[in-house]
Amino acid sequence: MSPAAELAEHYTRFRVADRLLLTGHSHQAWPDVARDGVIEAYDDAALAVEGKWARAEVRAERLRAGVRMLLDDPVAEVALGASAHELLVRFLSALPLRSRPRVVTTDGEFDSARRQLDRLADAGIELVRVPTAPLGTLAERVAALVDTRTAAVVVSSVLFETSRIVPGLAAVAEACERTGAELLVDAYHQLGVVPWSVGAAGLAEAWVVGGGYKYLQLGEGNCFLRVPPHARGAEPVVTGWFAHGGDRFAGSTYDPTSHYRAARVLNFFVEQDLTPPRLREISLHQRGLLAREFDALGLPDELVTRDRDTPAEAFGGFLALASPQAARLRDGLAERGVHADHRGQHLRLGPAPYLTDEQLTEAMGLLGEAAASVR
Template sequence: MTLAVHYRRFRVAERLLLTGHSHQAWPDVAREGVLEAWDDAAREAGAKWARAEAKAERLRDGVRGLLDDPDGTVALGASTHDLLVRFLSALDLRTRPRIVTTDAEFHSARHLLDNLATAGLDVLHVPAHPVATLAERLAGAVDDRTAAVVVSSVRYETSEVVPHLDAVAAACARVGAELLVDAYHQLGVVPLALGEAGLAEAWVVGGGYKYLQLGEGCCFLRIPPHAATLRPVLSGWYADERDPWAGATYDPTSHYRAARVLDFFAEQGLTPPRLRAISLHQRGLLAAAFDDLDLPPGLVTRDRETPAEGFGGFLALRSPHAATLQGALAERGVTTDCRGTYLRLGPAPYLGDDQLSAAIAVLGEVARAQNTA
């Protein structure tokens, strides 16, 4: 647990925090970033923005590194919702009124697109299951009325990696549509090199609240090279001809915090390949320990057909009692979460193998108690 010493304020060595897919702990240096933001504001007052911009650029540079996109253009926002609104407002929805998406997107996209559908936009929901053929079916739904495809690269409910998104990119390119990939549940746990993935011309949205440990307010939108001429209608007052994607006045504290954490990751060698190796080990340990419990499949089970490389960073356990199990685990000091019928166990690099094994042992106890209730 060598990393745990850097997370003393979150007490990761004392708690079984299996919410690594939704809210990872912050390293102690993140607090230094928050204090630095305060000190700069106190010392510089209105002149603080030059310092704040340097922190924002550190965040943009971190995003470029995660995407293997050294010359990429990156817009920042407080939330992915904010950035999705900007993106949609740049599309010609009058002549291309269709958005193609799936029925399993995260709420930021789902709520927005559902509301737009109610207002008259043509939103086509392609079933996300089975994930193996999702890209093929999305590509087949793209036509010359399609403004954009909006799809996650890792499903937030099940942790399944969506393969072959390059086929969707090719379909969009053929008709002049845009592809926006929500990589929030991928970055920091599954490497994403845009060129290798065939996504050099895709938009990519994500944020730092989950695997990147940056906290709230650190969301980003990677703008592809071909989109340089697009202008969002709904932009902030910062926007100008030099940067039409800029937002408006914001709290720069989150970017100070992010800059410290990104530097910490670099110092600790927490590169995308290393984070992937840690994730595969931890998720594999959780899966094997769960299998050893030999619980009734009708009570709780998992996907054993998809290979380990086909998942992101958490173990999704399917159960009709997911919420009850989550509550019972919380009472025993194991923090997890659930989405519908899925109990989600999210490890993180600062957790030790013994902690993961202990959490699964508690799961076995509460599951057997549920089974006899």
């Protein structure tokens, strides 16, 4: 039995061995122990009533510890939230937008950030959106636009449409430190699939936002904001009553079930030796297999193609296929039992550690059938 097949035995509720779930970039299956965490949260509430919060804090701290490990930042201040958007709003509310009414971002940010920044622009904030292409010079071009009127730069470490890793973000961090601007890095498509160290990346003074819904298998409600050392005194306008305890970026009363689930899954990853380097090794193998099987289909470029000029190490965890028929291809895959998604003209195929090579090969064969139906 292959390692992937052995791992799949721990995901019986999601039936990963029986389904072609190429959703690893969007929402991975939860291991069975996640259900144990949900039940444990209920039992603790029933047993301890109001005293459950002390028990819940143990699970919240396990999540913070997991985030610190993934960031390679053992002393990081980590605020937790139900969504990355919630934490983005708290971050934005801490900015001096009256005196520095300018935000720099890119045209490749996820919709929650894009829409929120658009609304800030509607309210009078100057929003500078930098094209991601050509990606090799993106960091340099963003850095050049940071000035003393800039309150913040909002960028991703891995682009959510194309899976490209954004190089050179240290240059943006340097520009922000030089001018007094803040840097927020969206690492949602980085953590759990591409090893990262904020210090080694030159981002020790950057804010980092992300969550566990995708590669970490933690499910909803497990997002985080890493507060950089220089911002220990920052005070968000949008804050909750939990913040009086010292966590300025904390919210208010919440459903702690998500943290129980996260604690169980993080421990499961340790037990299964699913470390960041191991997850990257699996991801590179699986994405490479998908790319080779796609090429073997011999489909016309005008229908669907992929970036063959960029080395595999420059991508994150999913294979992005460019097609004007991306939506129809996604529908064709769904009709054939393959779960995937698309963003604009990009069909996104995301493997996961519990999928076997045979499943990935079968899925790409079904893509060939779907493509034949839309020509």
